[in-house]
Amino acid sequence: MAWWNKPKRGAETPKPFAFQRKGQPVQRHRVKVRHQQGYRVPERAEVYGKGVQLRAMVVVFALCLLMGSMAVQLAYVAVMPATEPRVSIREMPKEALRRGDIYDRNGVLLATTLKTYSLYADPKRVLDANEIARAVPKVLPDVKAQRIRRLLADPSRRFVWLKRRLTPAEAQQVHTLGLPGLGFREEFVRVYPQQKVASHVLGAVDVDSNGLAGVERKFNDSLRKGEDLQLAIDVRAQDILASSVKEVLDKSEAKSGWGVVMDARTGEIVAMVSLPDYDPNHFGNYPDEARFNRAVLASYEMGSTFKIFTLAQGLAAGHITPATQIDCREPIHIGRYTIKDYHAKGKVLTATEIIRYSSNIGASKIADMGGPEEQQDFMRKLGMLQPLDIGVAEVGPVRYPDNWGRIQTFTISFGHGMMVTPMHLVAAVAALTTDGYYRVPSVVKGGSGQPSHKVVDMRTVRDVRDLMRDVVTSGSGRNAQVAGYDVGGKTGTAEKATAHGYSGTKNVVSFVAAVPMEQPKYVTLVMLDEPKRGYHTGGLAAAPAVGQFIQRMGMLAGLQPDMGKVAAERLALERKAGVRHTTAAKPHAVAMQDRAQPQPRGEVHEAFRAAGIVD
Amino acid sequence: MKSTLTVLAVVLSIASFAGMLRLKTDVESLAGKRARLVAEHSRLREEKQVLEAELAHLAQPATLHRFAAKRGYVPLATTMLVPMNPEAGGGDGMVE
Structure with missing residues (x-):
């Protein structure tokens, strides 16, 4: 018998429930009826018998389970190491959208992204469009009332831009108006604090921060991911080169001018200028002519600067030495063409003198020693036969004859009949004056990452250095001399091709130089398009600009001048x-x-x- | 035995509840603090970006040229260099 059905001591044994089976609880609703029938009133415990106990146990078990899981969770929190908090989707998406910054080689900021506010309207929420059309133009004069009315006329639209990229002051003024239906959205604006400096290298972005030109376009994907970019450009060199080219551009009244400075040992482009240029903060306001990057996008017949390659080819192949004598007394007649010298000496010239006096006849005869195939192979080694990707979006074409015969070999030897970009020329000259290895130029710090390849041996390199130095000390490049520095270079004056053949009055002039000539560190090129008379040759117009650049940049670049020569010059x-x-x-x-x-x-x-x- | 277990369960439940409550309070407090720090970090970063841009703008070569020109300085040419004390070997360059 269960303990609750045991009779009390000394009491009369009550009449048990007739229907109560052993071990079963008493059901509550039957108690009263049975009590009236004379049955004993069961005790509370008897009423809530085993069934109740079972339910209670279930509840206790559930509670224990719950508390146990909580305890486990607490223990987990207490014992396990803390994890990095996940970034809230509301906190960081805009930061993640921030475009990466661009720096020069010394860490100077060239391009960054700043937060700004853009004004929009929700036509459905606008209470009085006329009021907005009256009030907003007062604080934002460039937003016209008529345009606002037109934009707000369709209440089915829920979003229209009124003005993007407000200044903080403008945003505050609009906010103060307190007009319902207007709102601000945070946006990022690309800022170029150096303005025009290196504009053609940097390029620009559109209103949605997509790269339009330059490295902004080339590296658009990585910049959009927020990755910063460090360029090989040095803003000091960039500014000095720009001012040097600008000065001679103004004097010579040329249509345009451009220049490139390359670190000859690494292939890094330290400066690249193309004038006229533009302010990337206002890219859309400039004409195509200003946006056109002549240093990499345009290809030209380079003229006499190509004679460096002709001489180097002859020296490398063993056809000539610097002292080899070439008969330059008579013009060359080949087919319907006559090749003659601009400054005809009418005598036998050494290879050194051919460069010094820029003899077309001499260069043609040296090129003829190797023939078309050898010349083509040499040009290929110098990277002249394929477009050059230096890390900006713009890649200019190269043009060379399909039928590369003897006549073409003659004309290419002095820079006609083949068109390359200025960057091709600089990279090739660097290879021939530094260590004989060709390096793909790059505007990115650290270089292109592409392997270099050998073009000529060091003996040829030394000979080329001597030849280029001679041009500056005794030849057409005298205007590039700088006290204290051994500058070597080569002038180029190419008549422009027109629909009726070559123009006798319109030239593209150039001067390419390496400094210091003993062990070149920089190769510099300056070119001008159609300079006026008096500046119509590379020696008259481009060489002084290069000299001025070296003069101003030399010591900044850590090039120690020869003080003995400086003192003598002084x-x-x-x-x-x-x-x-x-x-x-x-x-x-x-x-x-x-x-x-x-x-x-x-x-x-x-x-x-x-x-x-x-x- | 059963009552002991019951008491233990109740005490454990209360302790767990109190612990969870305390934990929740702490987490919320830290979350708020973190949110404030993130906002502050974002603001400071924005200010830093603006200041860096302003510095770069003010230090651009064209601006420095203008300042230098106002004070009568001209670009240094090698012919302006004068070797000081040429007989001695030591000492850095000095400016007149």
Whole structure:
């Protein structure tokens, strides 16, 4: 018998429930009826018998399960290491959309993205379109009332832009109006703090931050992911090159001018200028002519600068040495063409003199020694037969004859009959003056990453250096001389091709230089399109611009000038001007120790003492 | 035994509830703090971007040229260089 059915001690045994089966609980609704029938009133425990106990156990079990799981969860939180909080979708998406920044080689900011506010309207929520049309133009004068009315006329539209990229002050003014139906949306705007500096390298983006030109377009995908980009460009070199080209562009009244500076040892493009240029902050406001990057997109017949390649080819193949004599007395008649010299010497010239006097006859004869196939192969090694991708979106074409015969070999030897971009020329000259290896140029810091390949041996490189140095000391490139630096180079003057043959009055002039010639670090090219008379050759127009660039950039680039030569040049200039300085009245100058040239110090000191510059 | 288990279950439940409540409070507090820090970080980053852009704009070569020209400075040419104390080997370059 269950404990609750045991009779009380000393009490009369009550009448048990007739219907109660052993081990079963009493059902509540039957208790009252049975009590009236004389049955004993069951105790509470008897009423809520085993069935109740079972339910209670189920509830306790469920509670224990719940608490146990909570305890496990607590233990998990307490014991397991903390994980990085996931970024809320509301917090970071705009930051993730921020376009990556662009820096120059020294970490100077060239392009960045700033947050801005754009004004939109929800025509359905607008209460009074006329009020908006009246009030908004007062704070945003370039938003016309008529346009606002037109945009707000269709209430079925839920979103129309009124003006994008407001300044913070403009946004505050519009906000102060308190007009229902207007709203702001945060956007990012691309900013180029250096303005026109390196504009053709950087390119620009559209209103939706898609690259339109330059590295902005070339590296659009990675920049859109927020990845920063570091260029090989040096803003100082860029500015100096731009101002040097601009100066000669203004003087010569040329239609356009452009220039490239390449680190000869790495292939990095340190500066690239194409004038006229544009401000990438207002890309849409400039004509196509300003947006056109002549340094990489346009191809030209380069003229006499190609003679460097002709001589290098002859030297590398062993056809000539710098002292080899070539008969340049008579013009060459081939087919219906006559090849003659611009500055005819009418005599036998050495290979060095052919470069110095820029002899077309001599170059043609040297090229003829190797023939078309050898020339074509050499040009291929110099990368002249294929377009050049330097890391900007613009890739210019190359044009060369399909039928590369003897006549073509002659004309190409002095830079006609083949068109390449200025960048091709710079890269090829770098290969021939540095170590004989061709490197693909790149505007990205660290270079293109493509393997270099050998073009010529070091003996040829040394000979080419000597030839180019001779052009500047004794030939057509004298205007590029800079006191203290061994500049070597080659001038180029190419008549422009017209519908009726070559123009006798319109030239594309150029000067390509390497400095210092002993071990070139930079190769610089400046070109001008149609300079006026008096500036119509590479030596007259482009060479001074290169010289000026080297003059201003040399020390910034860490090129130590030869102080012995500087002192001599200075002395010559002062004697020419009839100037005598005392110690107390020396001109403004930066004084520096000449550690690279310890030997000439005494001579320099003597020279200055003689000139009365120092005691 | 059963009552002991019941008491234990109740105590455990209360403790768990209190622990969870405390944990939730702490998490919410930290989440709020984190949200404020994220907002602050975002604001500071934006200010930094603006300041960097302004610095780059102010330090652009054309601006420096104008400042230099106002003060009478001209671009340095190699012919302006004068070797100081040519007999001695030491010392850095000095400016007159």
